[in-house]
Amino acid sequence: MRNWGLKRKFIIIFLLFITLPTVLYGILIYTQTTEVVKNQVEEDIIEMLDKDEQNLLSIIRDVESMSSYMIYNKDFRTFFKTSEETSLSYKSSIEGIKGYFTFQLMSNEYISSILLTSATGNELTFGEPVFGDESELNQAALEGKGSPVWSDTYEVTSEWNGEKYVISLSRVINDLNQITQPIGIVRIRLDQEKITKNLEVKQGNYLVMSKSGEIILHSKQELLGKKYNDPAFLNWVNHSEDLTYDFTNNNDDYKAVKKKLSGTNWTSIVIVNEEDLVKELFTVQNSIRNMILLLLIFGAIAFYGFYRSNIKRVIELTDKTQQLEKGNFSANVDVSSNDEIGQLGMQFNKMVKTIQRHIDTEYKLTIRQKESELKALQNQIDPHFLYNTLDMIRWTARLENAMETGQQIEQLSKVFRMNLNNGKTWVTIEEEMVYINSYLELQKSRLGERLAISTFIDEQIKHAFIMKQFIQPLVENSIQHGFKELPRQGIITIRCYQVKDQVWIDVIDNGWGFEKDKQDTGYAIKNLKERLAIALGEPFGLLVLEPEEGALVRLILPLLWDPNNIEKLGEHS
Structure with missing residues (x-):
C-alpha cells in the first residue's frame, strides 16, 4: 500500500471508512429491526392463541356443563x-x-x-x-x-x-x-x-389440529377433516417443547406457533408466511436504503471535490516530476493557489529553472572539457602501433628461445588488447577475468613468490556483462598499498558470484587493510566509486568491508545479459 498512488489510496479509504461502514450499519439496523418485528409478531400470535384458547375452552366448558346438567x-x-x-x-x-x-x-x-x-x-x-x-x-x-x-x-x-x-x-x-x-x-x-369466525385471527392461518394430525378447525372448509401428512410438523406439534417451527413450502418460508388446548388432545396453531411478517418493514427498509444512498452521494461529492482541489494537483506535480526525470527540462506546474501544494509547485518550477541553468553552464562545459582531454590523450600514442610492436617483439623472443620473456610480452599484449577491445565499454565477466589474470601474471613475474592468486567464477554468470576495468584498480590497490613491506606472502582472492538479480565481485587480500579514515581517499577507490555512480547509480556500487585480516572490497553490479539493454539501466536506478 505504501507504493500506491494518492488517488488509489483515497478511493480505498473512501470505500473502507465511508462506504463499507455505512452499508454495514444499514444492514445491521435493518437486521435488528426485522428481528424485533418478527419477535413482536411472534409475541402477538402467542397472545392471540392464549385468547383463542380461552374462547375455545369456554365453549368446551359451556357445552360440557350443558351435558352435565342433563344428568341431574x-x-x-x-x-x-x-x-x-x-x-x-x-x-x-x-x-x-x-x-x-x-x-x-x-x-x-x-x-x-x-x-x-x-x-x-x-x-x-x-x-x-x-x-x-x-x-x-x-x-x-x-x-x-x-x-x-x-x-x-x-x-x-x-x-x-x-x-x-x-x-x-x-x-x-x-x-x-x-x-x-x-x-x-x-x-x-x-x-x-x-x-x-368467533376466534381472533389477525395474521396468517389459524387451525386446530388433533393429535392424529386431523384438522379440526380451519378457515378453509376444504381442509377440514384432512390429515396433515408432514411427519416433522406432526412431531413438532405432538412432542416438541418449542413453541415455534420454521419450514418451507413451495419455496416460501413459513413460521408456525402452537398452543396446547388444556384438557383436550387438540393443539391450536397459527401459520404465518415470513414474507407477510416483514411487510411492515418496507417503510423502514426504504428509509435505510435512501439514507445509505444519500450518504454515499454526499461522500462521492466530497471525494470529487477533494480530488479536484488536492489530489489532482499532486498527481499533476508527480507527472511533471517524471517528465523532468526523463529529461524534459521544460516541465512546468500550473500554480492556482498558495496552499502547501501550491507552494510545492512553485518550488518545483524554481528547481527546474535552476537545473536547466546548471546544465547550460557547468554540465555542458565539463563534458566539452573531458572530451578535449580524452582526445588529447588518444593523440599522444597510437595503441594499435604499440600492440603490433609488442607482438613482433614476442615472436622475436621466441625465435631466440627466450620463452619467459615471450610469455611476459604475450601477457602484456593481452592487457593492451583488452584495453582496446574495439572501443567497447562493456565486456563479459569471463573476458574481464582473462584480462585480470594476464595483469596478475605480469605482477607475479615481478614479485615472484611474494604474490599468490586465487580466482573463482560462478559458471552461471560468466557470460554476464560488466564495465571493463572495474576489477583491475582494486587488484592494483591491493598490490601497491596492501602488500607494501608485508612480512609474509601476499594472497589475492577474487570471487564472482550471483546474489538474486545482482553480481557480487569480492577482491580480498591478506595485506595491511584500510585505515578507517582513509577508506574513501585513495585515488583508485574514489575514481571507481565515481564511475559506478555515473554508470549504474543506486543500489549498485562499491563496499569496503572490514574482515579480521586484510581488506575486502565488494563490487555490487547488475546482472546484465544483453549489452544493448545497458542504456535502459539508468531508467530504473
Missing part, C-alpha cells in the same frame, strides 16, 4: 327413563327440555343442533335438522362411560344448508341410582364455521 335435571331423567310418550310426566319433561334448549340455541349461535336418544328408543332433536353416519360416535360415548367425548370434525348433511362440518360432544347419561347403567345418549353438535 328431572326433566331429562324423565325423558330418558319414560317409555310412555303419552304420560303427563313425559309431556311435561319435553316442554321443560324444549325451553332449556331454546334458550341455549339462542344464547350460543355456535350450537348447530342437539340430539337426545333414550335407552327406550325415544329421540328428541332440537336446532338445525341434520343427518349422517354417527354410529362411531355412539360407540365412543359408550366406551367413555359417562365422560364427555369430543369428536374430530366430520361432515353431515343439513336440511337447511346442505353439507357442512360440525364438531360434536357425545356423552352417555347414566342412572343416578345405578351409575353404571346408561339411560340415554346426548349429542351436541357445534357449527365449525361459526366457531372459527
Whole structure:
C-alpha cells in the first residue's frame, strides 16, 4: 500500500471508512429491526392463541356443563327413563327440555343442533335438522362411560344448508341410582364455521389440529377433516417443547406457533408466511436504503471535490516530476493557489529553472572539457602501433628461445588488447577475468613468490556483462598499498558470484587493510566509486568491508545479459 498512488489510496479509504461502514450499519439496523418485528409478531400470535384458547375452552366448558346438567335435571331423567310418550310426566319433561334448549340455541349461535336418544328408543332433536353416519360416535360415548367425548370434525348433511362440518360432544347419561347403567345418549353438535369466525385471527392461518394430525378447525372448509401428512410438523406439534417451527413450502418460508388446548388432545396453531411478517418493514427498509444512498452521494461529492482541489494537483506535480526525470527540462506546474501544494509547485518550477541553468553552464562545459582531454590523450600514442610492436617483439623472443620473456610480452599484449577491445565499454565477466589474470601474471613475474592468486567464477554468470576495468584498480590497490613491506606472502582472492538479480565481485587480500579514515581517499577507490555512480547509480556500487585480516572490497553490479539493454539501466536506478 505504501507504493500506491494518492488517488488509489483515497478511493480505498473512501470505500473502507465511508462506504463499507455505512452499508454495514444499514444492514445491521435493518437486521435488528426485522428481528424485533418478527419477535413482536411472534409475541402477538402467542397472545392471540392464549385468547383463542380461552374462547375455545369456554365453549368446551359451556357445552360440557350443558351435558352435565342433563344428568341431574328431572326433566331429562324423565325423558330418558319414560317409555310412555303419552304420560303427563313425559309431556311435561319435553316442554321443560324444549325451553332449556331454546334458550341455549339462542344464547350460543355456535350450537348447530342437539340430539337426545333414550335407552327406550325415544329421540328428541332440537336446532338445525341434520343427518349422517354417527354410529362411531355412539360407540365412543359408550366406551367413555359417562365422560364427555369430543369428536374430530366430520361432515353431515343439513336440511337447511346442505353439507357442512360440525364438531360434536357425545356423552352417555347414566342412572343416578345405578351409575353404571346408561339411560340415554346426548349429542351436541357445534357449527365449525361459526366457531372459527368467533376466534381472533389477525395474521396468517389459524387451525386446530388433533393429535392424529386431523384438522379440526380451519378457515378453509376444504381442509377440514384432512390429515396433515408432514411427519416433522406432526412431531413438532405432538412432542416438541418449542413453541415455534420454521419450514418451507413451495419455496416460501413459513413460521408456525402452537398452543396446547388444556384438557383436550387438540393443539391450536397459527401459520404465518415470513414474507407477510416483514411487510411492515418496507417503510423502514426504504428509509435505510435512501439514507445509505444519500450518504454515499454526499461522500462521492466530497471525494470529487477533494480530488479536484488536492489530489489532482499532486498527481499533476508527480507527472511533471517524471517528465523532468526523463529529461524534459521544460516541465512546468500550473500554480492556482498558495496552499502547501501550491507552494510545492512553485518550488518545483524554481528547481527546474535552476537545473536547466546548471546544465547550460557547468554540465555542458565539463563534458566539452573531458572530451578535449580524452582526445588529447588518444593523440599522444597510437595503441594499435604499440600492440603490433609488442607482438613482433614476442615472436622475436621466441625465435631466440627466450620463452619467459615471450610469455611476459604475450601477457602484456593481452592487457593492451583488452584495453582496446574495439572501443567497447562493456565486456563479459569471463573476458574481464582473462584480462585480470594476464595483469596478475605480469605482477607475479615481478614479485615472484611474494604474490599468490586465487580466482573463482560462478559458471552461471560468466557470460554476464560488466564495465571493463572495474576489477583491475582494486587488484592494483591491493598490490601497491596492501602488500607494501608485508612480512609474509601476499594472497589475492577474487570471487564472482550471483546474489538474486545482482553480481557480487569480492577482491580480498591478506595485506595491511584500510585505515578507517582513509577508506574513501585513495585515488583508485574514489575514481571507481565515481564511475559506478555515473554508470549504474543506486543500489549498485562499491563496499569496503572490514574482515579480521586484510581488506575486502565488494563490487555490487547488475546482472546484465544483453549489452544493448545497458542504456535502459539508468531508467530504473
